[in-house]
Amino acid sequence: KAGVTQTPRYLIKTRGQQVTLSCSPISGHRSVSWYQQTPGQGLQFLFEYFSETQRNKGNFPGRFSGRQFSNSRSEMNVSTLELGDSALYLCASSLAPGGVYEQYFGPGTRLTVT
């Protein structure tokens, strides 16, 4: 069974631009979560989607948004990029919402904002 895939793996953008990251969950998984990883702040929860609905959102500005499609694939968008948005963005999928379900992480998308 294929794992969680994230595209692109690496991205370089300029301040002020916007970016869209994509995540394809493991087949059969319907819940997708996104995390931001930086050296300073560590791993922080961005949002969680299930059945095309955002169930939870972390403490990030409105420039960060996401969505989930009917096939469970998910995208996250960051508008008006800032230097501080440079990070590894990780997507995780699980069968369903709930801590009892193991979250499987993708390799991440490394975003560099210059």
Added chain:
Amino acid sequence: AQSVTQLDSQVPVFEEAPVELRCNYSSSVSVYLFWYVQYPNQGLQLLLKYLSGSTLVESINGFEAEFNKSQTSFHLRKPSVHISDTAEYFCAVSLIQGAQKLVFGQGTRLTINP
């Protein structure tokens, strides 16, 4: 709110020596507990988890962790480490009821010296 503290940011040990990576958590409600491992340039992999039952949980590669409710700890141990264990280790919690999001500690970088 939940929080996780990993007491050591870096732990250097010699190959075949024992190691303990410390994790303490804070939560007013019951949580599930996890250890994740991140190898260079990769996403997170679940190492082991405590959901309920026996307080001692083991992974397939020789790691174990013990849930101590009174001390709110979930320390990770291995009796004899190998060079391949060099990685960053993250302790995390998630709510048993409610939001699925994982709250992570800051990570412990385990370095194995020959």
